[in-house]
Amino acid sequence: MGQLAHQSGSAVDPAAPILLFDSGVGGLSVLAELRQALPQAPVIYAADLKGLPYGTKSEAEVAARVCGLLGRMSERFRPRLICIACNTASTIALAMVRDVLEVPIVGTVPAIKPAAELTRSGTIGLLGTAATIRQPYVDRLEAKFAADKLLLRHAAPELVTAAEAKLRGEPVDSGVFARAAQGLRSQPGGEAIDTVVLACTHFPLIEDELAQAFGGGVRFVHGAAGIARRIAFLTKGQPFKRSNSDCAVVTGADTDAAPLVPTFSRFGLSRIEVL
Ligand code: DGL
Numbered sequence: 001m002g003q004l005a006h007q008s009g010s011a012v013d014p015a016a017p018i019l020l021f022d023s024g025v026g027g028l029s030v031l032a033e034l035r036q037a038l039p040q041a042p043v044i045y046a047a048d049l050k051g052l053p054y055g056t057k058s059e060a061e062v063a064a065r066v067c068g069l070l071g072r073m074s075e076r077f078r079p080r081l082i083c084i085a086c087n088t089a090s091t092i093a094l095a096m097v098r099d100v101l102e103v104p105i106v107g108t109v110p111a112i113k114p115a116a117e118l119t120r121s122g123t124i125g126l127l128g129t130a131a132t133i134r135q136p137y138v139d140r141l142e143a144k145f146a147a148d149k150l151l152l153r154h155a156a157p158e159l160v161t162a163a164e165a166k167l168r169g170e171p172v173d174s175g176v177f178a179r180a181a182q183g184l185r186s187q188p189g190g191e192a193i194d195t196v197v198l199a200c201t202h203f204p205l206i207e208d209e210l211a212q213a214f215g216g217g218v219r220f221v222h223g224a225a226g227i228a229r230r231i232a233f234l235t236k237g238q239p240f241k242r243s244n245s246d247c248a249v250v251t252g253a254d255t256d257a258a259p260l261v262p263t264f265s266r267f268g269l270s271r272i273e274v275l
Pocket of ligand 1: 022023024026052053054055056085086088089129132160199200201202
C-alpha cells in the first residue's frame, strides 16, 4: 500500500504517532526538521542501537533487521506513518517494507537531485556508508538526475562513529573529518567538488566539522527538510494530539541509551523505552 495508504483525517487516532526509525542518532537530523514542520505531531523515535552500525552490514542483514523491527514496532505502537530516517536502510529495504506493512512509509535517499541542480562545477561528492554507496538505488538516482555530472562517492563509516560520539558528549577524533574530505578530494577530478551530498542521516549532525574540513566554497545537501515536508503532505488534514510526552525506543540494553538521555531530551524525547 505504501504511499497510497492516505487516511482521511477522521479515520486517524489523534494520538497515533509518527515513527522515525534509524540505526542510531542519525534520524534526529530528520526529527529536527519534522518538529519545525509539524510541532504538534506525537513522535516515537526508534534507534536500533543493538544493530548499529548498518553501513558495514550486508544487504541481507540490514533488510532482515529493518523489516523485523518495523513489523514489531508497527504492531506495538500503531503509527500513522513510518519514516525510515536512514539512507542505508532505505536504499536497501524501502521497497520490502512497503510491501509488507500497511502504513505509509517515507524513505530517505541520497539528495543527488538537488545537488545536481546546485553544482556549478559539475562535480558532486557523496558521503555515505559503505552499504549505501554500493546500492543500485544510488546508481539509478545518479543515472536519472546526474548523468551529465561527475559524481564521486566515498564511504565514511568513521563519520557515523563521530556523530554518535558527539551526541553522547564523548571525545571525537578530529582527524575523521579531514580524512572524509580527503577521500573525495583525492579521487580523479575531486578537486572540482563544490557540492557534497550528505547521504547518511548522521552527517548533518556533524556538518560544521565537515564544513571546516572541506574549506569554503563547498555546499552540503541533504534530504531532511524535504522529508519533513513529505511527511506533512502525507498527514495533511489529520488531527494531532500529544497525549503523552514523546518517546525514544531503543534496542539493546538500558546502558546503551543512558549517555543519550541529554540529547534525546533536547529533541523533546523525554521518555526512553527499551524494546
Ligand atoms: N544513519 C544511517 C544512514 O543514513 C546509517 C548509519 C549506520 O551505519 O548505521 O545511512
